[in-house]
Amino acid sequence: MAERGSWPSIRKLGLLSTSALLDLFGVKGEARRRIESQWRPECVSIRHRIYGEAVIRDQKPLHVGALENLLDDMSVSEYYELLNKRTFFWVRKERLVTLLNARAYRGKTYDILVVDTKGLVEKHHDEITLSPINSGAAFGRGARRGSSTFRRIDEYPYQDLVEKKREEAVVELAVDYAVKDISTFTVRVEEWAGGTSSRVIWER
Numbered sequence: 001m002a003e004r005g006s007w008p009s010i011r012k013l014g015l016l017s018t019s020a021l022l023d024l025f026g027v028k029g030e031a032r033r034r035i036e037s038q039w040r041p042e043c044v045s046i047r048h049r050i051y052g053e054a055v056i057r058d059q060k061p062l063h064v065g066a067l068e069n070l071l072d073d074m075s076v077s078e079y080y081e082l083l084n085k086r087t088f089f090w091v092r093k094e095r096l097v098t099l100l101n102a103r104a105y106r107g108k109t110y111d112i113l114v115v116d117t118k119g120l121v122e123k124h125h126d127e128i129t130l131s132p133i134n135s136g137a138a139f140g141r142g143a144r145r146g147s148s149t150f151r152r153i154d155e156y157p158y159q160d161l162v163e164k165k166r167e168e169a170v171v172e173l174a175v176d177y178a179v180k181d182i183s184t185f186t187v188r189v190e191e192w193a194g195g196t197s198s199r200v201i202w203e204r
Contacts, residue, residue: 001096002111003043003055007189007201010113013051014180018084021046021054036084037077039064059083060104061137070138072146079145083135086150086174089115095134095171101195109193111201113186117173120185121153124175130156131172150174 002010010016016024022032025048035044040059047053059080068076090096096112099105121128129150133143151157161169179185188203 001090001099002113003057004109004111004191006055007111007113009052009054010111011183011186011202014178015087015113015175015182016054016178017087017176018056019081020087020178021056024048025051025054037080039067039076039080058104059136061102061134061139063138066138066140066142069140070142070144072144072148074146082147082150085177086129087177087179088136089117089120089173089175091117091170091173092168097195100192106194109191109198112190112192112197113182114188114190115182116185116187120175120179121173123181123185124179125153127176128153129174129176130158130170131174132161132166132169133171135172 002015013024018036022036025046027035027046035046035056039062040056041063043058044056045053046056062080062083064076067079071079074082090099100110129152131150133145133149135145135149138145156170158169186202186204189201190197191199191201
């Protein structure tokens with residue numbers, strides 16, 4: 001799920017995490033800390049004389065007040081940094097639809113990348129982590145989280161989660177820092193509004 005109109009840039013530069021974007025655009029100091037280490041209630045636009053403009057997504061569902069009561073072994077700022085160093089993928093379409101229908105997002109249009117999961121995992125296996133929760137949302141009695149939220153594929157307790165009869169043993173797939181070759185694995189890009197696909201922007 002990316003900002004509307006961002007596919008040309010993603011196709012050229014790759015799918016970049018917040019930290020990777022800040023590195024590429026040369027954002028440093030206090031400006032960087034506000035984006036990378038604090039809660040982002042709104043989207044943030046950054047500019048570069050060569051790379052143009054990029055929009056860093058908001059973190060509306062991850063309010064610091066709810067988050068600080070759910071963390072086990074790190075500070076709030078450390079958790080934000082943990083997330084900002086990853087690129088995220090939903091593994092189930094239903095999760096995407098739920099997010100797009102949320103009050104904060106239902107009025108906007110987005111570029112949605114549909115990815116060949118098998119190819120992505122085969123190429124980036126050692127850079128991938130899995131999570132059993134929506135790591136980017138925190139509510140009053142949400143799931144606990146911390147340094148162990150993300151596990152490498154070979155270390156992930158998949159069978160244990162299945163045996164606990166969880167509906168979703170894996171909720172998120174994340175790749176460290178960036179997927180520079182995302183265009184290799186992208187099957188198509190759709191424009192979505194209001195939780196439904198309105199048109200295909202690009203197709204392999």
